[in-house]
Amino acid sequence: MIYIRFATVVAIAWLGYYFGTPVGLDIQWPLFEALRTTSAIVFGIVAALLALVYPDAVKNALRGGAPADENDGGLGRLVTPCGHSAMLLVALVVMAPLIAWLGTFNPNDVTGNAATIRKGTFSVFCVLSYWQIRILLMVLIPFDDLYTKVTVGIRRVRLRRDMHSNGRS
Template sequence: MRIITVILLLILWVSAVAGGYLYGQSVPFSEQWPLFEALRTTSAIIFAVVGAWLAIVYPERLRLSLNPPNEGGQAKSQNNIGILLSPAVNSTVILCIVLLVGVSAPLLKRADIAHTYITECRGLSYSLLVALTLWQAWTVILTLVPADLILSRANQENRRREVLDGLRKTSVKEK
């Protein structure tokens, strides 16, 4: 089931990027750039929020979620760290690409070859915008993972506490 979902998402992503290339050829870069700026802002916000959230929560509560007792310890902790940091890493890469587009676009506008292939350049630029936007949307979804890890760990702790409380009550009644 998971492989089918991945294949379908990949097909949708490729279709959206191809559609961005085809339909983006008629969209001038001056109309595309505000969308790149919005993407840059979103990436910066997600990077900051995820970083701040990890810095605030990690020392206190997240340490328990990342390294639960008697459940694989170090290996599980390293795996969860990668999962938790992936939104920040994704946003950083997206941010870098958008910054590079911002720096290179004025230079490319002055290049003769860009004027020769202006339609294709617009299409490539717009398809890049579509690809980065979809990647950023996925990254936004990934920001929910830390909250889910903490919630699962809290639920496990509550169940464990309930079991221990039940055992204590049983042992007190037996005495």
């Protein structure tokens, strides 16, 4: 499975590099900002949800207590996307000054190098966007499972209540 993911990242990077020539840094900058904002929102929401759903685990971890046991009840399903979002934010914050600096160059002065820079930064943007999509899927799939379990539980409670009463009133 790891080879398929690696091949996917390489293919996305190559496609971004191949098609990145016409996409200037002035166009790429708002895209990087949108990616940073999305990642920050996902990080904030998942971290808040983690603190709400698993407050004891968060308190224990902040106090330096014992790690959670192997049967964490889904804690890892929230910690993993939160960690990935944090790493993506760090990568974007580190890259921001570099991309801003590269945007100061006049493309007419260094035509060959400017095209390579545009291709490279767009390739990096494509890979980071793929990473953000994976993070969003890591968040959305457990939420869909949670929604399904909650609605089934509600239906089960209503059915039991209706069975033990004199029918629907």
